[in-house]
Amino acid sequence: MFSRTSLIARAAAAACLAALSAAAPSADAGTRDKAFFERVAGTWQGPGEIVAGKYKGTKFNCTLAGDPLAASETGITLDGQCRVGVFTQPMSATITRSGAGYKGKFLDGANGKGLDVTGGKVSDGKMVVSITRQRLNGALVARLQNDRTMNITISVKVADQMVPVIGMSLNRKVDAVAVGSID
Numbered sequence: 001m002f003s004r005t006s007l008i009a010r011a012a013a014a015a016c017l018a019a020l021s022a023a024a025p026s027a028d029a030g031t032r033d034k035a036f037f038e039r040v041a042g043t044w045q046g047p048g049e050i051v052a053g054k055y056k057g058t059k060f061n062c063t064l065a066g067d068p069l070a071a072s073e074t075g076i077t078l079d080g081q082c083r084v085g086v087f088t089q090p091m092s093a094t095i096t097r098s099g100a101g102y103k104g105k106f107l108d109g110a111n112g113k114g115l116d117v118t119g120g121k122v123s124d125g126k127m128v129v130s131i132t133r134q135r136l137n138g139a140l141v142a143r144l145q146n147d148r149t150m151n152i153t154i155s156v157k158v159a160d161q162m163v164p165v166i167g168m169s170l171n172r173k174v175d176a177v178a179v180g181s182i183d
Helices: 003-017 027-040
Strands: 042-048 060-070 075-084 087-098 101-106 117-121 126-133 138-145 147-157 160-173
Touching: 027 075, 027 117, 027 147, 042 147, 075 101, 138 160
Parallel strands: none
Antiparallel strands: 042 060, 042 160, 060 075, 075 087, 087 101, 101 117, 117 126, 126 138, 138 147, 147 160
């Protein structure tokens, strides 16, 4: 199976990837998606916790930076890290529009040590995406509370139910230096 830090790192990166990715079936949705990617671009950081399963109660922190793709493409790249105690796991992801939907992976995808993003949609500052890895199927819900706060829940399918397993609350990292007028 996975080590605790590996599981947390994958889940945290998947959560942030979900927050920075979407699927859209129309041109209007494509414009909306580009606006969403621009809105969530930047650096986000904050705590998360495993709320179910073997590692229930484990807390972690992530710092992740998202950058929209070039103007001719729809999607985003993600780089950063998640930390559990003294252990740090680098994070990376790319998601790109492919036809009417999106394809993506974080780390090295489901064929390696990561996850694949296989679909989803954006509406009103909320995104729901499906994730897969071998026999694991799940969903990520990322909700922008405002321009500085994003809440993320990762759920996995157990029998016929979606069970929440990870929750995160990320805050936009802003420069703490005050800018004043220049005489």
